[in-house]
Amino acid sequence: MHRVAVLAVGEVVGYDLCIPPQVFGSATGKTGKPLYEVRMCAPSSAPVRVSSGFSAVFEHGPEALADADTVIVPGTRAEGPRRRGALPGDVAAALALVPESARVMSICTGAFVLAAAGLLDGRPATTHWAYADEFRTLYPAVDLDENVLFVDDGDLLTSAGLAAGLDLCLHVLRADHGAEVANRVARHNVVPPWRDGGQSQYIEHPLPVTDDGSTAPTRAWALTRLGDPLDLTGMAAHARMSVRTFSRRFRAETGLPPRAWLIQQRVQRARHLLETTTLPVGKVAAAAGLGTAASLRAHLNATIGVAPLAYRRTFAPTAPS
Template sequence: MHLVTVLALEPVVGYDMHIPQQIFTTARRDGERLYDVRICGVDNRPVRVGAGYTAVLDHGPEALDCADTVIIPGTMVNGPRHHGTLPADIAAALARIPSHARVMSICTGAFVLAAAGLLDGRRATTHWAYADDFRALYPKVELDENVLFVDDGDVLTSAGLAAGVDLCLHVVRGDHGSEAANVAARHCVVPPWRDGGQSQFIDRPLAATRDGSTAATRAWALQHLAEPLDLATLAAHATMSPRTFSRRFREETGLPPHTWLTRQRVLHARHLLESTDLPVDRVAAESGLGSAASLRHHLNASIGVAPLAYRRTFAAGARSGKLNAPQTPR
């Protein structure tokens, strides 16, 4: 079973600390658990939680030794958060992580990864409210505070708090397919995928407007992905001008309409590849991507695999209940 170890660094953000346990332990295939999740500290002492209580953990740093995935939840630890330094006990704990392990952070856990040099030259994200502090401390990191998470192969980072749910579901989806991720999402009563980025949550004044929401048009578009859906068509459905629709759409989702629509089509194509035997050209047509060549291009751009390779990895396992996860690039 894939071992996920959560390294809680005090004062740890309690919400972030519990996200991996909730998501990964509820991801199942035919009722069988796919992950073993352990929470540990840098030593065997209780860990102080920022919400005003102390957690007694079942594991010490030895839980890192055999981890397949290590997650650093949000933390207010002084050195990484305010000085760009890494305390010796944290450095010693990180040194125990196996070289093959995938490393992730939730929220301000990215400060710890950056202080350890693990994000130098990489794209990463953290909570938008701390973006300026992060850039000042870690200029070598290519920070993008407008996204919910960044998957950079063997190092992944998420934005604040609930974005950790998005990242964990993304990892389950990549390891075991969309159905396993959907099982976890349904159990936790959260959406399996959220549109847009954290830019939609940044505290900024919006001009007063009489324009309606684009939500109804987005829902309509999801039911008509196979049809031609250009900006004019979407704007007409929302009874807005194309310019107003584009502005409103970006405010609500953090994405331009075309980018959002392409993402939805790729997600639908992945679902069809997993759950049906439709030929690749039919999958492309049903998802609105047009041709098999277009589907191949978009799937490679989003997850780095071709349609038939994706189907071989996920479809057979989904039917047999013995899905084999692809190897994470190292």
């Protein structure tokens, strides 16, 4: 069983702290067997202050990190990493126990801890957009992008603020076990399995949206017709807006232009079909609205760097090639 260790660095953000056990702890295989063992731990045996107004005593100490397959650092208000670019001694000692083979993740301002440990130097990362300037001042060696919901750099993954931790954990769950498992966990937690756009939609000031001025109904309509010919003109007509107004409102609401959003959704649909059906690649491409197998191959390579058959072998190993 994959071992996940969640390291609480006080004052830990309570919302972030609860995301990993909720997502990974509710993930099960087809037989109902848990896929992850989640251990909540602290750098020492002392109670950890939680931002929600209480302190917590954790079942595990830093030893839980020594054999972890994945280590997650939730958001924190700790003065050392947040203000001085330094780690408390007990946190540094705890992180030193993490195996080199482990996947390391942070949620929100947990990225400050990873950066203070030197783990993010020269690597792409993100954190809550409100603290991006502080982060850059303290950790100029990190390639920070505050416009995205999360960054997956292989063995190091970071998420934006608060609810973006859900996006990151569901992304990891999907990468580990496929769309069916991730979607089931998302439904259980009553959250979308995938959110469009990035943090930019929250940093900027979106246009005022009224019941008849949102592009949401058209997005929902488009998602049921991904295999049909769809273009900007048709989507704007469905929304009863001019192309210019529709494009402006669409980007304000999603953080993406309509065409980029449509391609993103079609690639997601194709991935789901590759994982859950035995349809030939050409039919998967057509059903997802990507046209031909060559087009699907190009988009999948651009998105995740693998070909359709290689992706299917990874996530649906029983499917014929």
